[in-house]
Amino acid sequence: MSFDFSIRKNAWIFAFIFVAIILIFSIAYLQLSPQPSEKGEEKVIDDRISPMENQALFVQILRIRNRSLMERMLTHGNSWKEIPSFYYIIKVDDEIGSSKGYVGETGVYTTWDTMGYESTMTFDVEEEREYSDVRISIIEIQKTGLFGQKTKEVKKENISLKYDYRTGRWKGDDFFMDKDGMGHYLGKNYEIWFNIYQADYDHDNIPYWVEKNVLGTDPSIDDSKLDPDKDGIPTDWEWRYGYDPFTYNAHENLDPDIDGIENIEEYKMRKYFSNPFQPDIYIETDGMEKKGIIDLPHIFYKESQQMIIERFAQHGINVYIDDGWKDGPINGGGELLPHQKNLDDVMGKQLLAFYTHNFADERKGIFRYVVVGSREDGGGFITPVSYNNFDAIYVSNDFNSVITRLAFTPREIRVMLAKAILHELGHSIGLMPVTFPGIDIMSRKVVDRY
Incomplete structure (x- = not known):
C-alpha cells in the first residue's frame, strides 16, 4: 500500500513541475513578444492628393x-x-x-x-x-x-x-x-x-494616394521601370489593368480577351492602343509596284481599311492597320514590293520572301501580314508560309480582279477589295471551309463575287 502511495505522490510532483515549466515558458514568451501599439493594428491612411506636385x-x-x-x-x-x-x-x-x-x-x-x-x-x-x-x-x-x-x-x-x-x-x-x-x-x-x-512626381502615372495606400510603393520612384514580381511586366501596366504587381502572373500565357495576343505581347503593343481585355487585330500591309503606266495601284486603299475597321468595331473588335506608321519598325508597313506576276499559295509559296524580308520580325505572332498585288485569277489567299501560322494574306487589286469581282468604278473597286481582305481575315481567325463548309467560293468564273 505504501509503495503505491509513493508512486502516486511522485506522479503528482512530476505533473506539477511540468505544468510549472509550461507556465514559466508561456509567460516568458508573452513578455518577450512584440506588443501591439496602444492605437491598435489599424493602418493609417495618408489621404493627401498631391503633396509632392502642384495639382x-x-x-x-x-x-x-x-x-x-x-x-x-x-x-x-x-x-x-x-x-x-x-x-x-x-x-x-x-x-x-x-x-x-x-x-x-x-x-x-x-x-x-x-x-x-x-x-x-x-x-x-x-x-x-x-x-x-x-x-x-x-x-x-x-x-x-x-x-x-x-x-x-x-x-x-x-x-x-x-x-x-x-x-x-x-x-x-x-x-x-x-x-x-x-x-x-x-x-x-x-x-x-x-x-x-x-501631375505625378515620379511620372509613372500612378497617383500618390494609390502608391501610399494601395500598392505601398514609393511615390518618388518611377514604377514603370520596376517589376517586383519578376513576371516580365512592370508595376504601372499591371496596376492600370487590375493585376497585382506583387503577385507573379504568367503573362506569356494569359490572354483574357482570347484574341491570340498574350499579355506580354499586349504590353509590347501598349503604344498602339492594345488592351488585354479588348480583342485586337493588328495588320501590317505592303503594296506592290505597278507593272506599267496602265495598271491599277496595288495598295490597301484607305477607304477599304476604314470599312474593315468599322465592320469589326461593330462587333467589339479593334483593328489597327499599319500602312506606313511614322514610328513603325524597320520593314514596317507601307512598302512597295517588286512586282510579281502571279503569286500562289500552293506551288512554291513565293510570299515567303516578302514575309521574311519585308515583315518586321518583332511583329510575327502578333500582326497579320497583308500584301496587295497582282494575280492572274484576280483572287487572293491566306497561307501559312512559316510552320502552320495562318498570318500571311495576299490579295490582288488589278484588272483581273476588276473582272473577277465585277467592280468597275473607284468606289466598287475599294469596296470589293475590302470584302476580299475581310474574307481572308476570316480564315485567320478560324473560319475555315473544313469546319464551316461553303464559306469559300471555289470556282473563279466571272459571275462569282466575294
Whole structure:
C-alpha cells in the first residue's frame, strides 16, 4: 500500500513541475513578444492628393475616327469623297479648351481618321481637389447652303466623365473595365481614344494616394521601370489593368480577351492602343509596284481599311492597320514590293520572301501580314508560309480582279477589295471551309463575287 502511495505522490510532483515549466515558458514568451501599439493594428491612411506636385490634369486625345465611311461606301454616289472636318473641345470643371485653330493644316482635322496625330491639353486644378468633371466633345463642321458656301458646327459626340484624383480612374460614359475598354469610346458618329492623368512626381502615372495606400510603393520612384514580381511586366501596366504587381502572373500565357495576343505581347503593343481585355487585330500591309503606266495601284486603299475597321468595331473588335506608321519598325508597313506576276499559295509559296524580308520580325505572332498585288485569277489567299501560322494574306487589286469581282468604278473597286481582305481575315481567325463548309467560293468564273 505504501509503495503505491509513493508512486502516486511522485506522479503528482512530476505533473506539477511540468505544468510549472509550461507556465514559466508561456509567460516568458508573452513578455518577450512584440506588443501591439496602444492605437491598435489599424493602418493609417495618408489621404493627401498631391503633396509632392502642384495639382494639374492632363487630357490626351490620341485618336479620333469618323464612323460613317463604310455606310457611304456601300451607298451609290460620291458621298464617300466628302471628307469630314471636325475638332474637339475639352472642359475640365469650369475651364474650357478647344483644338480649333491648332490642329491639322487648316486648324481643324479634315480626315476620316487622325491615327498618328495625338494632342493634349493641360488644366490647372486647385490643390487637394478630390474630383474633376471632364467633358470631351467632337464638333463637326458641315457645309450648308445651295452650293455649300456656308458652314455650321454640329456637336456629334459628347463624353461626360468624373475623374478621381485618389485612384486615377474615372467614371461616366467611359470607365475601368467597361465593354469597349477604358480610354476608348465607341460613339454613334465617332470613335475616340483618349487618356487622362494627373501631375505625378515620379511620372509613372500612378497617383500618390494609390502608391501610399494601395500598392505601398514609393511615390518618388518611377514604377514603370520596376517589376517586383519578376513576371516580365512592370508595376504601372499591371496596376492600370487590375493585376497585382506583387503577385507573379504568367503573362506569356494569359490572354483574357482570347484574341491570340498574350499579355506580354499586349504590353509590347501598349503604344498602339492594345488592351488585354479588348480583342485586337493588328495588320501590317505592303503594296506592290505597278507593272506599267496602265495598271491599277496595288495598295490597301484607305477607304477599304476604314470599312474593315468599322465592320469589326461593330462587333467589339479593334483593328489597327499599319500602312506606313511614322514610328513603325524597320520593314514596317507601307512598302512597295517588286512586282510579281502571279503569286500562289500552293506551288512554291513565293510570299515567303516578302514575309521574311519585308515583315518586321518583332511583329510575327502578333500582326497579320497583308500584301496587295497582282494575280492572274484576280483572287487572293491566306497561307501559312512559316510552320502552320495562318498570318500571311495576299490579295490582288488589278484588272483581273476588276473582272473577277465585277467592280468597275473607284468606289466598287475599294469596296470589293475590302470584302476580299475581310474574307481572308476570316480564315485567320478560324473560319475555315473544313469546319464551316461553303464559306469559300471555289470556282473563279466571272459571275462569282466575294
